Amino acid sequence: xxxxxxKVECFHAGRSSDPAEAAKxxxxxxxxxxxxxxxxxxxxxxxxxxxxxxxxxICLDEDLEASGDMVNLLGIALPRYRGSSPLRYVYSYLGFxxxxxxxxARLSFHRRYNLAxxxxxxxxLVLSVxxxxxxxxxxxxxxxxxxxxxxxxxxxRPNGSLGQRFLMLEERxxxxxxxxxxxxxxxxxxxxxxxxxxxxxxRVVLNAPNSDLFRYSHQPLERPGKFRLVYHGTIAARHxxxxxxxxxxxxxxxxxxxxLLLIGRGDGLEDxxxxxxxxxxxxxxRFERPxxxxxxxxxxxxxxxGLVPPRNNAANQIMLPVKLMEFAMLGVPIAAARLDPITQYxxxxxxxxxAPDSAEDLAGAxxxxxxxxxxxxxMAREANRTALGMCANWAQNxxxxxx
Numbered sequence: 001x002x003x004x005x006x007k008v009e010c011f012h013a014g015r016s017s018d019p020a021e022a023a024k025x026x027x028x029x030x031x032x033x034x035x036x037x038x039x040x041x042x043x044x045x046x047x048x049x050x051x052x053x054x055x056x057x058i059c060l061d062e063d064l065e066a067s068g069d070m071v072n073l074l075g076i077a078l079p080r081y082r083g084s085s086p087l088r089y090v091y092s093y094l095g096f097x098x099x100x101x102x103x104x105a106r107l108s109f110h111r112r113y114n115l116a117x118x119x120x121x122x123x124x125l126v127l128s129v130x131x132x133x134x135x136x137x138x139x140x141x142x143x144x145x146x147x148x149x150x151x152x153x154x155x156x157r158p159n160g161s162l163g164q165r166f167l168m169l170e171e172r173x174x175x176x177x178x179x180x181x182x183x184x185x186x187x188x189x190x191x192x193x194x195x196x197x198x199x200x201x202x203r204v205v206l207n208a209p210n211s212d213l214f215r216y217s218h219q220p221l222e223r224p225g226k227f228r229l230v231y232h233g234t235i236a237a238r239h240x241x242x243x244x245x246x247x248x249x250x251x252x253x254x255x256x257x258x259x260l261l262l263i264g265r266g267d268g269l270e271d272x273x274x275x276x277x278x279x280x281x282x283x284x285x286r287f288e289r290p291x292x293x294x295x296x297x298x299x300x301x302x303x304x305x306g307l308v309p310p311r312n313n314a315a316n317q318i319m320l321p322v323k324l325m326e327f328a329m330l331g332v333p334i335a336a337a338r339l340d341p342i343t344q345y346x347x348x349x350x351x352x353x354x355a356p357d358s359a360e361d362l363a364g365a366x367x368x369x370x371x372x373x374x375x376x377x378x379m380a381r382e383a384n385r386t387a388l389g390m391c392a393n394w395a396q397n398x399x400x401x402x403x
Contacts, residue, residue: 026111027053028104028137030128031119032096034080035059035073036292039322040144040184041119043210045071047395053115056107058100058128074103082267086155086163093122101128113137115402121147123167123174130177140402141178142205143192147171149315153238159314172196182401185320187341203401207322208391213297214329216384218377227255227370230303230332232263232296233323238316240309240337241272246359247366249279255370261303263288263296300330305369308336312356317341324351328387333380335365345390350383 027048031041035057048055049070061075076099078092104116108131116129116137126141133139148167157163175181175197182205183189189204231244241262248260262272262285269287276285291299300306306327310316320341327334328350336342337356352369354361369376 025051025053025115026113027055027115027117028058028107028113028129028132029055029117029119030058030100030104030125031142032080032093032121032125033059033119034062034290035064037290039209039293039326040142040207042293043208043394044117044142044398046210047398048115050395051399054111056111058103060096074107076100076103082265086151093124097122097125097128100125101130104128105131108132108135108137115140117142117402118174118178119144120174121145121150123147123171126174126177133177138180138402139178140180140182141174142182143171143188144184146188146191146315146318149313149318150238153311153313153315154236168195175201180402185341185344187344188318188320191318205398205401206390206394207320207325208394209322209326209329209387210293211329211388211391213294214326215297216329216331217301218331225257226259226304227257228303229258229260229305229307229366230263230300231260231307231309231323232290232300232326233321235262235264235266235272236268237271238311238313239268240311240357241268242275243309243311243357243359243362244307245272245275245279245281245285247362248281248284250359250363251366252281252284254367258284258366260285260307261288261299262286263299264290296326297330300326300332303332305366306332306334307362308334308342309354309362310337310339310356312337312339320345325387325390328383329391331380331384333369333376334383335362335369337362346383346386350379350386352379 029041045055054070056072056074058074060080061077062080064073064075076096078096112135113132114137116132117140118126118129119142129139148164151167152161152164180203181197181201182203183192184207186204189202192202193199235241248258251258276282308321308324316339324334324336335352335354338353339356352365354365
């Protein structure tokens with residue numbers, strides 16, 4: 001099916017009949033995202049299909065993959081912009097919004113949805129499911145990231161900037177159009193409420209890994225050969241990769257077998273490669289493309305320490321990194337920046353904390369994990385216990401939140 005200049009691809013695994021035709025419940029998810037590597041959306045799709053929904057996902061056609069019996073992936077042919085121009089982001093978001101709104105409207109007239117979920121960024125994607133709403137669908141705005149704060153951090157704007165104020169208004173209006181608004185953790189929910197979103201609309205749905213994929217293992221603690229650090233996710237300056245590189249540089253002689261694996265892409269990829277060359281770390285740092293979520297656990301299991309080094313800025317003070325939860329579920333020991341979204345759930349018995357923005361302190365945290373394997377193993381177990389407690393009844397909580 002084509003929509004304007006966009007390409008929409010539908011995949012149906014198994015029989016050729018459309019699974020939505022036989023389903024009693026139907027859900028639509030719209031997001032400017034890459035489906036195969038978006039853990040949050042994939043987890044939500046899994047729970048919805050397990051509970052009788054046929055699900056359509058409108059997303060970018062970047063790295064689109066075949067789907068399961070109760071899932072249709074509809075890919076919008078639009079390159080995902082990663083750069084430093086606010087206007088280019090607006091243009092890209094508007095292009096996706098227009099095509100996604102047309103796709104959602106056309107689908108709605110022959111697949112009456114019970115539920116339609118718009119995933120930010122941007123928040124105004126909730127407008128793309130306006131037709132499903134008018135036809136009776138319950139509308140959920142899933143706020144993956146705090147867009148006003150990210151705008152200031154990414155583009156170097158001061159707190160209270162005109163752009164931030166506009167995005168706060170956009171956030172409130174978008175939330176007003178939804179029946180329910182999802183936050184990713186407690187501090188995030190408090191920030192959304194403080195911005196004017198009614199508490200009655202807000203629910204917390206954690207970034208919980210799929211426990212069937214992310215299973216606990218002692219394997220990372222066995223250290224076969226290398227002492228391998230790992231970071232996976234968006235490669236951008238705000239996530240503190242420069243701090244990680246400089247920590248590796250400080251440790252290269254103290255831990256001769258050290259190496260760092262980076263899995264991901266983003267607008268900071270080329271800068272990261274340049275810094276690696278500048279510091280003489282090309283033999284110690286390996287860059288890998290993003291992988292489907294299903295392929296991540298075996299690769300992470302082979303690593304000794306998972307790095308969570310976000311900078312101390314307005315956006316990261318509200319974001320609980322999903323990578324931290326994945327490390328904890330797998331039993332990969334963690335070195336993480338001491339930021340409030342992390343310390344609200346995990347303590348120093350579970351995570352080796354370091355001062356944000358300090359390469360020296362991160363190097364010290366990594367060295368402690370290297371030098372004290374018994375404590376390292378104990379921390380991994382404690383982090384896993386904490387994560388399991390956080391993720392208990394996640395599916396039920398999600399269904400209640402969107403229901």
